Amino acid sequence: MIRRASGVLHGRPWLGLLLLLIPPLLWMGIIYMGSLVNLLLYSFYALDDFTGQIKFEPTLATLQQLFTSSSNVDIVQRTFVMSLVVTIACALLAFPIAYFMAFHTKGNSKAFWILLVLLPLWSSYLVRVYAWKLLLAKEGIISWFFDTLGIRFVLDWILTLPIIGGFSLSSSYLGMFLVFVYVWLPYMILPIQASLERVPKSLLQASSDLGAKPNQTFWKVLLPLTVPGIAAGSIFTFSLTLGDYIIPGVIGAPGFFIGQMVYTQQGTAGNIPLAAAFSLVPIVIIGLYLALAKRWGAFDAL
Amino acid sequence: MTTATSFTEQSKPEIAVCLEQVVCSFTTSGKTVRAVDQVDLEIAAGEFFSLLGPSGSGKTTCLRLIGGFERPASGVIKLFGADASRLPPFQRELNTVFQDYALFPHMSVLENVGYALMVRGVPKLERIKRATEMLESVKLAGFAARRPAQLSGGQRQRVALARALVNRPRILLLDEPLGALDLKLREEMQIELKALQRELGITFIYVTHDQGEALSMSDRVAVFNHGKIEQMDAPKVLYDAPRTEFVAKFVGSANVIPGVLIGRSGLFALRPENIRVLEGYHNGLSGELLDIHFLGAQTRLEIRVGNERIATLQSGVSHLERGAAVTLEWSEQHLRQLEVSA
Numbered sequence: 290m291i292r293r294a295s296g297v298l299h300g301r302p303w304l305g306l307l308l309l310l311i312p313p314l315l316w317m318g319i320i321y322m323g324s325l326v327n328l329l330l331y332s333f334y335a336l337d338d339f340t341g342q343i344k345f346e347p348t349l350a351t352l353q354q355l356f357t358s359s360s361n362v363d364i365v366q367r368t369f370v371m372s373l374v375v376t377i378a379c380a381l382l383a384f385p386i387a388y389f390m391a392f393h394t395k396g397n398s399k400a401f402w403i404l405l406v407l408l409p410l411w412s413s414y415l416v417r418v419y420a421w422k423l424l425l426a427k428e429g430i431i432s433w434f435f436d437t438l439g440i441r442f443v444l445d446w447i448l449t450l451p452i453i454g455g456f457s458l459s460s461s462y463l464g465m466f467l468v469f470v471y472v473w474l475p476y477m478i479l480p481i482q483a484s485l486e487r488v489p490k491s492l493l494q495a496s497s498d499l500g501a502k503p504n505q506t507f508w509k510v511l512l513p514l515t516v517p518g519i520a521a522g523s524i525f526t527f528s529l530t531l532g533d534y535i536i537p538g539v540i541g542a543p544g545f546f547i548g549q550m551v552y553t554q555q556g557t558a559g560n561i562p563l564a565a566a567f568s569l570v571p572i573v574i575i576g577l578y579l580a581l582a583k584r585w586g587a588f589d590a591l
Numbered sequence: 592m593t594t595a596t597s598f599t600e601q602s603k604p605e606i607a608v609c610l611e612q613v614v615c616s617f618t619t620s621g622k623t624v625r626a627v628d629q630v631d632l633e634i635a636a637g638e639f640f641s642l643l644g645p646s647g648s649g650k651t652t653c654l655r656l657i658g659g660f661e662r663p664a665s666g667v668i669k670l671f672g673a674d675a676s677r678l679p680p681f682q683r684e685l686n687t688v689f690q691d692y693a694l695f696p697h698m699s700v701l702e703n704v705g706y707a708l709m710v711r712g713v714p715k716l717e718r719i720k721r722a723t724e725m726l727e728s729v730k731l732a733g734f735a736a737r738r739p740a741q742l743s744g745g746q747r748q749r750v751a752l753a754r755a756l757v758n759r760p761r762i763l764l765l766d767e768p769l770g771a772l773d774l775k776l777r778e779e780m781q782i783e784l785k786a787l788q789r790e791l792g793i794t795f796i797y798v799t800h801d802q803g804e805a806l807s808m809s810d811r812v813a814v815f816n817h818g819k820i821e822q823m824d825a826p827k828v829l830y831d832a833p834r835t836e837f838v839a840k841f842v843g844s845a846n847v848i849p850g851v852l853i854g855r856s857g858l859f860a861l862r863p864e865n866i867r868v869l870e871g872y873h874n875g876l877s878g879e880l881l882d883i884h885f886l887g888a889q890t891r892l893e894i895r896v897g898n899e900r901i902a903t904l905q906s907g908v909s910h911l912e913r914g915a916a917v918t919l920e921w922s923e924q925h926l927r928q929l930e931v932s933a
Contacts, residue, residue, distance in 0.1 A: 495693035
């Protein structure tokens with residue numbers, strides 16, 4: 290039996306490959322992509338105003354609602370700006386750490402640093418978010434720290450700033466930003482570190498040999514070659530922030546974010562078409578971002 | 592050490608590179624190894640100088656010390672008389688052709704070649720002009736817009752050469768630049784490199800493990816072994832008068848004959864092509880013919896004398912047969928006494 294099976298497979302390598310691919314194809318194709326497409330299709334339906342039931346007739350009314358209702362536009366804008374700022378901050382913070390890990394550690398010390406980066410992911414995300422709520426609270430350790438140093442007025446001044454300020458750090462956009470950066474930072478560090486590891490040392494030596502000062506080597510050789518890693522990391526941080534509904538619910542000013550909107554619309558409000566329309570936003574934004582990144586040559590060095 | 596060769600005697604040229612008692616060591620898994628061990632070296636301006644040795648002999652580390660990619664633990668490195676021991680590569684007036692070429696994958700061929708000009712702030716138009724000229728001189732004029740990944744190994748090698756030469760350095764370091772090429776291309780490039788060096792008058796410092804390459808191209812060769820220079824001489828001297836057993840074997844694979852075999856004391860080197868093989872037993876060193884290798888223009892005979900295996904080379908075809916009794920003959924001038932190395 291086995292012998293016959295192997296006889297059938299021999300000389301037909303595609304058959305073996307197909308057999309191996311069927312389970313993941315089924316999973317990705319039907320369970321994952323299928324339900325995603327189904328969800329997105331719902332954004333082309335709308336709720337019946339009288340009955341509150343979904344009317345299964347294709348319409349652009351729901352998508353229109355997304356862009357005409359000023360509160361919905363606000364939500365999209367707010368989420369987009371937060372995602373962008375978080376991504377930029379993550380990239381700026383992650384690069385030096387990744388650089389250090391890639392070029393100044395090896396063997397055991399590299400493993401140690403990777404462990405340090407990954408360690409926070411071992412505890413529940415919810416626990417960490419609530420822990421941050423306490424850290425950022427008015428009576429929390431960060432306030433205490435400012436008090437102890439006698440620079441309370443700095444924190445108070447920051448909190449009086451428009452938009453990012455608030456009653457306390459835990460109820461301001463600044464606090465929300467800090468928590469977002471904290472939770473997504475590992476997702477930026479690791480891809481950048483991997484891309485730095487892939488840059489042959491001889492390229493940096495060649496650059497220096499040809500007369501480039503260290504800052505020129507950085508801008509002309511190292512950074513362009515790590516752009517794919519930064520792009521990969523930024524897709525993580527950007528899309529994770531775009532879709533998150535827990536952090537905006539626990540920390541920060543009261544304005545809604547896309548994730549919260551999806552959560553409320555499909556739950557309490559029972560408006561699955563509008564929830565679907567909102568979940569379309571991150572997908573479109575990430576798609577545009579990838580297209581732009583490719584256009585700018587971010588993946589040329591791959 | 593006889594550093595005085597025909598080259599340095601003719602005119603007393605400027606010293607381009609000078610190493611004084613240079614030591615460079617690496618620590619791997621707790622053990623410290625001296626990759627370069629108290630090396631003294633003087634390379635004249637305009638010289639084609641080769642660092643020859645097996646892998647791990649310290650020749651590449653020595654080149655990297657000159658280039659500034661490694662720091663000496665002790666000793667002094669001078670470039671044109673000025674102490675450069677602590678200078679980073681970008682402050683040294685020399686350029687390097689790397690073993691893996693190290694071309695920037697995200698830049699076009701033209702951008703690669705123009706890189707040294709760009710980082711020095713040469714205006715764009717002049718940069719393009721000079722890089723294009725350089726590409727023409729290595730016969731790659733039509734490839735300016737390509738990416739390195741779209742070139743063959745030999746073409747990449749030329750781009751690396753053009754990139755290193757575009758800023759007209761006074762010293763060019765070459766780290767086994769032909770190692771990745773096939774035999775035919777390698778031989779062509781050897782001739783081209785030598786011609787280029789003669790034309791430009793630049794000091795070439797060339798690392799190779801291929802003794803044929805070192806002998807055919809260089810004005811002088813330093814033979815490295817265990818981080819030290821065993822001998823430093825013109826190729827002809829190196830070949831005719833090896834001073835140690837290592838040099839005798841590594842350069843042109845000479846027979847190393849213990850003195851007892853010929854009724855003397857010490858060790859002697861004898862080149863295979865300097866031995867005549869006579870059939871039968873005669874007065875002299877006799878043995879048994881073990882193997883015959885026909886090499887085309889020459890025939891290589893392996894002869895067992897006592898416990899030693901001695902190789903000979905003779906032109907044309909040999910009429911001898913395996914197992915035959917033979918006698919070896921040579922003229923005294925070809926027998927070289929070797930220093931007994933530690």
